[in-house]
Amino acid sequence: MAIEINGKTYDTDEEGYLTDLSQWDEDVAKVLAAEEKVEMTDNHWEVINFLREYYNEFQIAPAVRVLTKAIGKKLGPDKGNNKYLYELFPYGPAKQACKIGGLPKPTGCI
Amino acid sequence: MLHIVNKSPFENTTLASCLRVVGKGGDNALLLIEDGVYAITKNSDAGKAVHAVMGGVKVYALMPDVEARGMQDRVLEGVTMVDYAGFVDLVIEHNNVQSWL
Amino acid sequence: MSEVAGDFDDEDGSGTIKKFMFVNRKAPYGTVYALEGLEVVLITAAFDQDVSMVFMDDGVYQLVKGQNTKAIAMKNFSPTYRALDGYDIEKLYVERDSLEMRGLSESDLLVPVEVLSSAEMQVLMNDQDVVIAF
Numbered sequence: 143m144a145i146e147i148n149g150k151t152y153d154t155d156e157e158g159y160l161t162d163l164s165q166w167d168e169d170v171a172k173v174l175a176a177e178e179k180v181e182m183t184d185n186h187w188e189v190i191n192f193l194r195e196y197y198n199e200f201q202i203a204p205a206v207r208v209l210t211k212a213i214g215k216k217l218g219p220d221k222g223n224n225k226y227l228y229e230l231f232p233y234g235p236a237k238q239a240c241k242i243g244g245l246p247k248p249t250g251c252i
Numbered sequence: 253m254l255h256i257v258n259k260s261p262f263e264n265t266t267l268a269s270c271l272r273v274v275g276k277g278g279d280n281a282l283l284l285i286e287d288g289v290y291a292i293t294k295n296s297d298a299g300k301a302v303h304a305v306m307g308g309v310k311v312y313a314l315m316p317d318v319e320a321r322g323m324q325d326r327v328l329e330g331v332t333m334v335d336y337a338g339f340v341d342l343v344i345e346h347n348n349v350q351s352w353l
Numbered sequence: 354m355s356e357v358a359g360d361f362d363d364e365d366g367s368g369t370i371k372k373f374m375f376v377n378r379k380a381p382y383g384t385v386y387a388l389e390g391l392e393v394v395l396i397t398a399a400f401d402q403d404v405s406m407v408f409m410d411d412g413v414y415q416l417v418k419g420q421n422t423k424a425i426a427m428k429n430f431s432p433t434y435r436a437l438d439g440y441d442i443e444k445l446y447v448e449r450d451s452l453e454m455r456g457l458s459e460s461d462l463l464v465p466v467e468v469l470s471s472a473e474m475q476v477l478m479n480d481q482d483v484v485i486a487f
Contacts, residue, residue, distance in 0.1 A: 200436035201428065205399045208439045249395045253479045269378065269410050272450060276472035278479050350484040353378060353386070 145173055159241050163197075166244030174242045178233065182242075185221075186230055190243040192216065203248040206236040253279070254346035258286040261298035266352050267291050268301065275305035283334070283342055285314040289321060292328045299328045306330050314339055371482040372403045377412035379487065381431070382422065387415050388430055390487030395433075398440040405444035405481075406437075407474065408466070409451040412487075416447070416462040434464050448474055 145152045152170045153161045158177065160166055171190065175182050192213060196204055204212065206227075214222020221227075227235035236248040255274050261267040267288065274280045282302075284291050291298040292313050302311060315333040318324050327333075334342065343349055375394050379386040398404050408416055415431070422429040437445070445466040452458060452468065459468055469477065478484060 199432060200439075201430055201432045202395070202436060204436070204439065205395070207399065208436075212439055249392055253484075265410065266378075269451075272471045273409075273448075273475045273478065276470075276475045278475050280475070280479070348479075348481055348484055350376065350478065351486055353486045 145170060147173060157241075157247070159247055160244040163244055163246075166194075171242050171244065174244075178231075178238050178242060180231060180238065180242065183230075186239075186242075188217070188221075189213070189227065189230060189235065189239050193239055193243045193245060197243075197245050203240045203245045204236065205248055206234065209236050209239075209248075254281045254283060254342055254349045256283045256285060256349065256351045257288040257291070258284075258351070260287040261291040261301070267298060270352050271301055271305055274309055277308055280308070281310040281312060281342065281346065283312045283314065283339065285317050285339075287321075289313050289318045289323060292318075292331045293323060294326050294328050303328055303330075312338075312342060368401065370401065370403055372405070372480065373397050374405050374407060374478060374481040374484045376407045376409065376478075376484060376486045377415060378410040380411040380414040381420070382425065382427055386487045387412070388428075391430060391433060393485070393487070394437075394442065395440060398437075398442050404442050405446065405477075406442065407446045407448070407477075409448035409474070413447055413451050413455060413457060413462075416445075416464060416466065417457070418461060418463045431463060437464070446474065446477065 143154045143156065143158070145154060147169050152165050155161055158174070160170070172182060175186070180186065193203065193209070196209070196212060210222055210224060210227060213227070231238040240246065240248055255270050257267050257270050259266045270282070274282060290296075291302050292311065293299045310332070311330065312332045312334050313327070315324075315335055318327065318333065375390055377387060377390055381387045394404060394406060416434060420429050420431040437443075445464060447459075447462070447466045447468050449468050449470055459466065
C-alpha cells in the first residue's frame with residue numbers, strides 16, 4: 143500500500159504504518175493524522191517529536207507505559223499521564239502517535 | 253533445577269557452558285537429549301567432563317535418543333536412563349527448567 | 354517449570370508476578386536469536402513481570418559498545434539495551450568467565466551490568482520461576 147502527496151509516494155504496511163522511516167515528513171504526518179481523525183495541534187506535535195527522538199536514541203517505539211513515564215520526566219507530570227495523552231490520541235498514544243510519527247508499531251503493543 | 257542440553261559437545265560449547273554453571277553446587281539435574289546424549293559416552297572427553305560434576309549433579313539421558321544413535325552400550329556409569337514419560341516426570345519434579353539452546 | 358508461564362491475569366485483575374530470567378547466549382547478527390529475545394523481554398516487561406537478563410557465552414557480544422551495522426544492511430539494535438532501564442528492567446547479569454574468555458571487560462559494555470561468577474549465576478538461576486534461553 144502507499145500514500146501519495148504532491149507526487150511523492152510513501153509506502154505503508156497493511157495497517158497503515160510507514161515502512162521506510164526515513165520517508166517521514168510533516169506532510170505525510172498530517173495525512174496519517176487525518177486518517178486517524180486526529181487534528182494536529184502543537185501539543186500533538188510535541189508528542190510526535192518526543193517519540194521520534196526516543197526512537198532515534200533507542201531504536202524502538204516505546205510501550206505506552208514507558209512513553210508516559212518518559213514524557214513525564216521531560217515535559218512534566220501535566221503531560222506525563224494517561225489522561226492527557228489519551229485526549230490527544232484517543233485510540234492509544236503509543237499506537238496512534240507512532241503511526242503519525244512514521245515509526246513502527248510499539249514492541250509489546252498487543 | 254533441571255538443565256536440558258540437546259547439542260553434541262563435540263561441535264558446540266553449550267554443554268561446557270552448562271557444566272560451568274551447573275557444576276558449582278545447588279540442587280541441579282542435567283538431562284541430555286538428541287545429540288546431547290553423545291556427552292555421556294564412556295572414555296570420551298565430554299564423558300570425563302560430565303563425570304567430573306556427577307558428585308553434585310544428577311545426570312539423566314533420554315533412552316530413545318541414546319538407542320537411536322547406537323550408544324546404549326557405551327554409556328558412562330552413574331547416568332540414569334529415562335523414557336519420554338520419565339522426561340515429563342523430571343520436568344514436573346523440578347522447580348524450574350532451562351533448555352540450553 | 355511447574356506452572357504455565359502465561360498465567361498473567363487473575364480474576365481480581367492484580368495478575369501474578371513471576372520471576373522471568375532470559376538467558377542470552379548468542380552473538381547479535383549471525384542469527385536472529387538476540388533480537389527476538391530482546392523483543393520477548395520487552396513484551397514480558399509490559400506485563401509487569403519481574404524480569405532479569407543474563408548474558409553469557411557469545412551473548413556478551415550483544416552488549417559490546419560501538420556496534421555499527423550500516424554496511425551489512427541490518428538494524429543495529431544495540432541502542433535498545435539502553436532503553437531497558439525505562440522498562441524497569443534493571444537486572445542485567447554478565448558471566449565473568451564469558452567476558453574474560455573473549456578478552457572483554459565491563460568497560461567494553463554499553464549498559465551497566467552486574468558481573469557474576471559461574472557459582473553466583475547458578476544460585477540466581479535456581480531462584481527463578483521461569484528460565485527462557487535465547
